[in-house]
Amino acid sequence: MKMFRDFKDFLQRGNVVDLAVAVVMGAAFTAIVAALVADFINPLIAIFIPSGSLDALMFTVGNSKFTYGHFIGAVINFVAIAFVVFLIVMGINKMMKKKPANTKDCPYCGSTIPDSAVRCPNCTTLLDADKVPEELR
């Protein structure tokens, strides 16, 4: 019973579920990018390669095969993943960056404060004495 309780504590500690979701999404995302590279980018590159395939590029020394085409494919795969992740992060940052709604700048200290503020919360300057409720004057 104690083991079950410890396991429950483990699951509730930190962001285990968030991490699990991130890992699963990352695996699914990797499959998409790998398919993009395999189905679109590699054929595009193969147009310019006489042998017709990146994987076919290799040279041999003695009995050893050096498949440098496969290595180039892996590098392209990495660059494609990094670029797509960059685009996604840029998009998310754009979505997350909200314009501060209904704010103004304090004319005395220059800090950004709510439009409805009567007194600056930073320098405590009274900004609009007319709007101060009678009982607070």
Ligand SMILES: [Zn+2]
């Ligand atoms: Zn101020």
